[in-house]
Amino acid sequence: MNQSILQLCTPGVQALKPYTPGKPLSELEREYGIRNAVKLASNENPLGPSARVLEAVKAQFADLARYPDGNGFELKAALARKLAVPAEYITLGNGSNDVLELVARAFLSPQSAAVFSAHAFAVYPIVTQAIGARANVAAAHDGSRGPRFGHDLEAMLAAIDADTRVVFIANPNNPTGTWLTRSALADFLRNAPPEVIVVIDEAYFEYVDEPDYPDAVEWVTDYPNLLVTRTFSKAYGLASLRVGYGVSQAGLADALNRVRQPFNVNSLAQAAALAALADDEHLRQSVEINHQGMKQLTQGLRALGLDYIASVGNFVAVDVGADTGAVYENLLREGVIVRPVDNYGMPGFLRISIGLEKENQRCLAALAKVLGR
Numbered sequence: 001m002n003q004s005i006l007q008l009c010t011p012g013v014q015a016l017k018p019y020t021p022g023k024p025l026s027e028l029e030r031e032y033g034i035r036n037a038v039k040l041a042s043n044e045n046p047l048g049p050s051a052r053v054l055e056a057v058k059a060q061f062a063d064l065a066r067y068p069d070g071n072g073f074e075l076k077a078a079l080a081r082k083l084a085v086p087a088e089y090i091t092l093g094n095g096s097n098d099v100l101e102l103v104a105r106a107f108l109s110p111q112s113a114a115v116f117s118a119h120a121f122a123v124y125p126i127v128t129q130a131i132g133a134r135a136n137v138a139a140a141h142d143g144s145r146g147p148r149f150g151h152d153l154e155a156m157l158a159a160i161d162a163d164t165r166v167v168f169i170a171n172p173n174n175p176t177g178t179w180l181t182r183s184a185l186a187d188f189l190r191n192a193p194p195e196v197i198v199v200i201d202e203a204y205f206e207y208v209d210e211p212d213y214p215d216a217v218e219w220v221t222d223y224p225n226l227l228v229t230r231t232f233s234k235a236y237g238l239a240s241l242r243v244g245y246g247v248s249q250a251g252l253a254d255a256l257n258r259v260r261q262p263f264n265v266n267s268l269a270q271a272a273a274l275a276a277l278a279d280d281e282h283l284r285q286s287v288e289i290n291h292q293g294m295k296q297l298t299q300g301l302r303a304l305g306l307d308y309i310a311s312v313g314n315f316v317a318v319d320v321g322a323d324t325g326a327v328y329e330n331l332l333r334e335g336v337i338v339r340p341v342d343n344y345g346m347p348g349f350l351r352i353s354i355g356l357e358k359e360n361q362r363c364l365a366a367l368a369k370v371l372g373r
């Protein structure tokens, strides 16, 4: 940006580092002239959306001149039924990122602070900084008391100070794939001050198959300060339509609704999400493909002698050594897009999303070639 214009921005925005998205396939094709590349860079669903979703989206075409239902009545009702909560507990967002931003706009100010972990999802620092609020970044586990790079809830509790209004917790976290147990999170909620909004971000909830992994929605009735966020971008395969949601008591939902854009979720997205919720079989298949793909990819990584962080999401962070920039570039030349995570304070790591069997195979073959293994 022109330097003088940047100086006109608020101090928070001046210091902001914009979000780095995964490289789009079309950009790789444009820049490198590579066809048939595979993108394993944005934790998307490699199966795509359900056929029922495509039908539902098509059925909306005739109404494109109309504004969407600004209150998302039908989608909220369907989510409420599924989650066994009142419809007033649901806040719809343009992706769950939108809901995270609503939290920052409703509860943070330049006089307050947000707590999140080192190596946590990039949108927490962005929405905090955009408001000009202070970020209290808690050190992550070093591997002695919990998974290396994982959230340390004791450190996060200790990072809450008198100015703290919001805590962001990712369960599981991206890009680490680490997760928190039911008892650890329950303790955190019990001990967090009631005047601090606790956001539990469950963007990868549907993928997790650990007996001790909590469903934080069950705690919403007990904690007026709890917001659980989820998304249709991952296991439901609707990333491009941008639809996610928050679940909280009505008081917190009302606060978020005050700063929400009137028509933040478009009608195609609402129809698609409704149809996706009704297609359990597609969800089951998506999760199954992910479990198989995770097995395939991690076995392949071990065979290459590469360390990775055990992940319960649809991605895995792999330690490829110091020069991730060069490895990333060379993988691009092999037609494989992954994600460097230096910006997450994890130099040496690349994050690889789980793809279809042949995509994972292509990625492993490219890694073997690029790393000379």
Ligand SMILES: Cc1ncc(COP(=O)(O)O)c(C=O)c1O
Pocket (backbone or CB within 6 Å): 042, 043, 094, 095, 096, 097, 098, 121, 170, 172, 173, 174, 201, 203, 230, 231, 232, 233, 239, 242, 243, 244
């Ligand atoms: C932990 C986490 N939370 C939230 C999101 C936001 O997803 P969306 O805005 O597509 O719902 C992501 C996306 O990568 C994520 O990894």
